[in-house]
Amino acid sequence: MPLLGSWLGPRFRKDGMRRLRPGVYRDICWDDSEWSDILEKSVRGNFDSYTEELADSLKHAIMRTFHGCRTDDAGIYFREGLRLHDRREMTAKLRTIIEENAELHWMRDRVDEAIREVDNTLDEGRLYVVADDTVLLKHAAHYLIYGSEWITAVLGGPGHRVLKNIGVPTLLEIDLPLSMSTSQTRTELAVKMLNEWTRFTCNAPDWSAPIDFSFCLRADVPASCIVGHSHPAELHDPLNGRALYRPLKTACAYCGQRLPL
Numbered sequence: 001m002p003l004l005g006s007w008l009g010p011r012f013r014k015d016g017m018r019r020l021r022p023g024v025y026r027d028i029c030w031d032d033s034e035w036s037d038i039l040e041k042s043v044r045g046n047f048d049s050y051t052e053e054l055a056d057s058l059k060h061a062i063m064r065t066f067h068g069c070r071t072d073d074a075g076i077y078f079r080e081g082l083r084l085h086d087r088r089e090m091t092a093k094l095r096t097i098i099e100e101n102a103e104l105h106w107m108r109d110r111v112d113e114a115i116r117e118v119d120n121t122l123d124e125g126r127l128y129v130v131a132d133d134t135v136l137l138k139h140a141a142h143y144l145i146y147g148s149e150w151i152t153a154v155l156g157g158p159g160h161r162v163l164k165n166i167g168v169p170t171l172l173e174i175d176l177p178l179s180m181s182t183s184q185t186r187t188e189l190a191v192k193m194l195n196e197w198t199r200f201t202c203n204a205p206d207w208s209a210p211i212d213f214s215f216c217l218r219a220d221v222p223a224s225c226i227v228g229h230s231h232p233a234e235l236h237d238p239l240n241g242r243a244l245y246r247p248l249k250t251a252c253a254y255c256g257q258r259l260p261l
């Protein structure tokens with residue numbers, strides 16, 4: 001907040017702060033785009049050029065982001081980084097899961113058909129990380145409970161029990177160089193940051209807005225950017241009416257092997 005304030009300072013109109021903070025509480029929801037309109041009236045010149053300028057500056061920033069997955073060894077991410085969704089590799093993984101679990105053997109001959117039925121190629125060559133672990137755990141815990149969304153979709157309901165027995169729900173922490181994101185994504189982030197700064201400056205709330213923001217990446221994240229991991233003990237399952245889910249294991253081969261301090 002202070003950094004953004006200093007960055008905005010020279011761009012403010014003389015009466016900018018009065019325009020921004022008229023002395024009354026602004027009854028506007030945290031995610032309302034009206035915050036941009038309020039800030040726009042308080043600064044000089046073209047507001048859009050400011051968001052682009054900020055997006056450009058963000059190119060040099062590194063942001064702590066998160067990725068949910070299910071693995072029995074988080075060490076692989078520290079060794080190999082976070083890799084793009086490779087459909088051939090994922091299909092091989094899917095077939096292995098079917099092969100290794102007798103209750104899924106009936107699917108052996110209809111894998112291609114199930115893949116066609118799911119008909120989803122959106123993930124191919126992409127990977128996603130998010131800016132807020134709280135939002136991820138609250139609304140998208142299925143990535144941690146079941147692992148790959150695509151494999152979960154192809155296996156359908158019969159695969160849920162099996163997937164919940166492979167690996168451990170894992171939350172990865174990634175220090176993402178924002179140069180890896182597109183300039184459009186950085187502009188969207190810049191707008192969110194400016195809106196939140198404006199809300200804070202106007203209303204002085206005692207809570208931060210959730211940062212509901214995803215980065216869609218088109219390149220592998222190097223291992224050097226993976227900075228931490230954890231295994232949540234409780235999750236709410238969005239695929240099962242948000243029922244409470246407690247994994248049997250809360251350590252993987254990587255953290256389980258580390259000697260206690």
Ligand SMILES: [Zn+2]
Pocket residue numbers: 074229230231251252253254255256
């Ligand atoms: Zn672990």
